[in-house]
Amino acid sequence: MISPLNPDGDRERFWSSLCAGTTSVGQIRSFDASAYPCRVAAEVSRESLREAGAETEPALSMAGAAFQLALDHAGMRTDGSDPGRAGVIVGTVLGGTVSGERYLRAKTASEDEVVKGLEQYPLRRIAASLARKAGFSGPVLTVSTACASGTDAIGIGYRKIASGCADVIVAGGVDAICEFSFSGFCALKVLTPDAVRPFSRNRRGLALGEGAAFLVLERETTAAQRGATVLGHVAGYASRSDAVHLTAPHREGRGLSAAAVAALRDGGCGPHEIEYVSAHGTGTLYNDWMETKAIKSALGDHARAVPISSVKAALGHAFGAAGAMEAAVCLLAIRDGIVPPTANFEEPDPECDLDFVPNLARRVTVRTALSVSAGFGGQNAALLIRGGA
């Protein structure tokens, strides 16, 4: 995983920083945001991406680094000696939009079209590049379901493995901050001018984030053959549509609740078995209200007993990468028996009246976790994650 907390990919530093309540939201440096009323985001330092070359699309750099870290962590070789059919599924909203921005800027500034770098622009370029680099023979997919992209990518990967379509799938998500998306969210007036405060009464909006995260998914038997350590299991997945509005969530959280219920059913899991919920928790008024209702609807009385946290106060909202990062957070919570806090929690909101693990990490035995994501277009997705034992 590459995130603003660990631009070098150091997984343990990411986890300890997250559990310590460290936030990475600060003044934007990757482009000139001085004309915008909001000027904060959670960025991965561009210096750390320089190794890939100044012209390289940041999303491609981050995806490449996180992909390789995942393969290394899984002990997966990419020299063709690992048996089986391997594929890549990438969730992304923006793909190579930074390259698209550069192209349009150059085109605007000059009569001649400058196509250099534009080959990094197509959304499917990232998945194709990763698969080629690793010598994988498929499936190779790019999923773009707004802020649920990373969750859907892992869910689809889980299904590909379960159905026998592939032996190994490296699934996750990536997105990079750019003026294109920043300007849009600013125009929609959903950006915070200072800090992200999920589920807190004085929350003022979301901050853009960026990064990449990938999980190596394979059957238990394949992992055992390689002698790999199994970190956890994707035990259930579902996607559901709100079908109400292009940018606003269903006020009662109908789609998110339906996705969570379907994921539990898919995994043969009762609500009482859930010991941690990784919330979408963007820090916008409507998302956090909706999500509280959806969790109550899906988990019933158990919703009041389960610890729920949002890592977006620490990481910002990394769009296509967010769901994948949060799935990784669930695995780390299961591994260490610690749930990360909802940082910047200041005032309880009477409408958000669940246990949101305010500000301090908590020691809790977590065997089964639920990670939920929601996005533009009424996208909703839920992953059920179980421990490796």
Add this chain to the structure above:
Amino acid sequence: MKPPVRLSGIGVAHSPGDGRGDRPGSRLSTALSALPQGASPVRLFHPIEKMAFLAGYDALSLAGVALPVGGDGIGIALGVDEGIDGIKARYYQEVLNDGPLGASPMAFPFTTPNTIAARLCILLDLRGESLTVCGGSLSGAQAIGLAMQTLREGRSGGVLAGGATSVEPEFLDALCRLGRPDGGRPRCGACLLLLEPQASAGEADERVELIGYAEGFGGDEIRDAVQACLEDAGLFPAQVRSVRVASMRDSRVLREALRRMGAKAPIVRSPASNLYSASFPAAVAEAATQAANGAPGPVLIVGMDCLAGASAALVRGGGRR
């Protein structure tokens, strides 16, 4: 061999000419007026949205599905790729021209690829799974693959699956100069298929089915996709009666791969091969229409994309195997 998937509705909408401005006209008005909520044509902003809606409406209507659908029994799997780039480019050009004040809160939501699927979900009240995939000219193929998997695993009662594309000049000229999209200038269009779980035995004589699907990537992508698709359907290469190419790329590699496998079926290029994200579903629709009219099957459909690899699907008509 996995269970077949029933193809029970087809909707196709495309521009007559070069893709500069589709005019679905009266068909669109009729479709919108049939929706109980009375959606007005002015609420559909973009050609890709209009064509996708029309294709989705036609597919559901042909299958006899009452609209709006309601409930989570039917989902959507849509392939969309460079089709939205014109919207993105126009949005950002305004930001470049006017700074933050150029950023339109109305236009921005249309810059995410899943917008088209979301609009269909809202208009048709589809509350099942909603997935958008971006695989260039294989986008629609990959959406069909996801839908087949969902249905075979019993996760949905139906999936509206296919692709949509709307070609605009902002990026396309430059991408074509780089050799992409494949083989030339695509046109505007959408094709959506209503796929449902295997039909009951009593309906066997009327049904048209998708019996196999697979993808390939890497050096032998076409061969791998075709072989895996045949295995998926439990067929030998010699059993394929005809082959349709659903992309504008050179088909010599496909021809050679089929020859080596021992398949002797004639190969034709689909007339819809320039519909980009919608080309593969449109080729499936052509094969399904012919199968329903008694043409011999099964028909192998093969698509290729310079970045996304290759996909293959098999279609056959029921009762005439």
